[in-house]
Amino acid sequence: MLVKELGEFGLIKRLSAGIVSTGRPVIAGIGDDCAALYPPEGKVQLVTTDMLVEGVHFRTSTATPFQIGWKSLAVNVSDIAAMGGEPTYAFVSIGFPRDAKVEFVDELYSGMSKMAEACSVDIVGGDTVSAPQVIVNIVLLGEVEAENLVLRSGARIGDALVVTGELGGSDAGLAILEHDLPIEGKERHLMPAPRVREGRLLARSGYVTSMIDISDGLASEVHHICEMSGTGAEVYMDKIPLADNVQKVAENTGRDPYDLALYGGEDYELLFTCKPDKVPLLSEEMQKECVTSLTTVGRIVDISNSIIIEDESGRSVSLTPRGYNHFTSAI
């Protein structure tokens, strides 16, 4: 069946019926002019939004609608995680051609619902419109206790720069998809797992001075933290933890494996700063609670030292902030 046979209101009813609720109460959800919600009394309210456009952020030839739905919510959840918060309510605006199949939209919502369920998110509103290509815009609300809120701006000289998990895996996964390489690990690009539990653990520890999610590559995120904190940084290239698909993709494509980690986007790991002596304790807790590794990849230095990277031969060079940049980079 095609979307145009169902019509806008038929489609909204169909999609609303399929949405799983976590049981979080709402005063009014889908079906009124606005969603009416209980505010997060006594907490800080978090809001983030991301727009994903077919042909720019994803291709329907390499990603299934389920994966597109999953990822479009996951990238927003990752932003909430980076503030130390928990996601709550999502609003999904979606555009697609009139001759799109209803099954396509069903699958996209199914992927989004699966991600929502995994992260305790309720989808309570949105908009459906016709468009020349598939467009997904998600707004995600979240909340965090004021004392656990972590901004990008709190890094202090001497702090360690630490990452969760491994890097470069998403960009390697994209290369696997684009060049149809016989290598495992393309799901690292297609279905990222946002680090909500990890972000909560770090925020609640009270040791984390700044945090950001790695959506545009490590180099770009280090620059963001330094810019907001008024500091410089040193990154040690040989300390960067590489995802298991990176080495093989680098060999197959002739790329430098560290390039994938530094400048490839969409790993959705967390980058944070804390005093170096707190890293062992946090690592142990993180391994125990979340089975996720922590790795120190650098340290915060005075702003006059700029932002540099020490390469494998021990040479210090300036770390350029390039990463994924809309409008200047090609897909």
Place this chain on the structure above:
Amino acid sequence: MLVKELGEFGLIKRLSAGIVSTGRPVIAGIGDDCAALYPPEGKVQLVTTDMLVEGVHFRTSTATPFQIGWKSLAVNVSDIAAMGGEPTYAFVSIGFPRDAKVEFVDELYSGMSKMAEACSVDIVGGDTVSAPQVIVNIVLLGEVEAENLVLRSGARIGDALVVTGELGGSDAGLAILEHDLPIEGKERHLMPAPRVREGRLLARSGYVTSMIDISDGLASEVHHICEMSGTGAEVYMDKIPLADNVQKVAENTGRDPYDLALYGGEDYELLFTCKPDKVPLLSEEMQKECVTSLTTVGRIVDISNSIIIEDESGRSVSLTPRGYNHFTSAI
């Protein structure tokens, strides 16, 4: 200058700098992973979102970027007004081609900022991405005291159906633009004025049992109220207040003037219900406070009577819910 010469981060900086603030406090705004806000303690939180796509919702040949920006925020403000609330924070996701002119984006934001200023809205976050055409997605937060929240579902048998202002003006304005007619009033389509003050006055009166904004034509909105309230309705065609550009456009195009009011979209007036004996008092207050007229256009009846319209010759016919419907209607 082209957007691609500025790059994503340069563009975000440029746009952020131009945004006017109402002075409402934020913990973190543009520049972190999420916006961090104080929640509306003790109130109901409202959230609405709308996606507008070039070629579907607007054409750059007939609307200036300033008008596109204005309207894209106005339609969201209208949703908050329909709940009896006040808008607070907006998040703007915007997609446009790499070779778009920076001046185009500046003007679009300028229109949005003007609307934001007029309605005391703070733009505190968003996303900028490249896309094949212009896409604007706005999420707007708002708040309302629990006792003043008005839903679509509260209409009771015997209530009057009342509208603010005049109808059909937006669709008439669209016809003026599309056929280049020598008639005044195209700005009714291009720059609608959302009825925030009117919605607040109605909500605070305590008399209003249900409310909705007229975004898809009166016929469609009457159906929404009846569906959510479990009632029927009678609409009196000859009572529908027509905007000043409707008659001339109808004559020029051979259309029925009431068709423009009943089935034309985007007037963004309010439709509400209340006991008939409260209408004179509300009318007087509305005229005094907002210089806006109120007109009774029908009444709520038992659901078994369905939804009918009494035409000019006194015949009662079924009121079809057609209005603007994505996926089934052509632009």
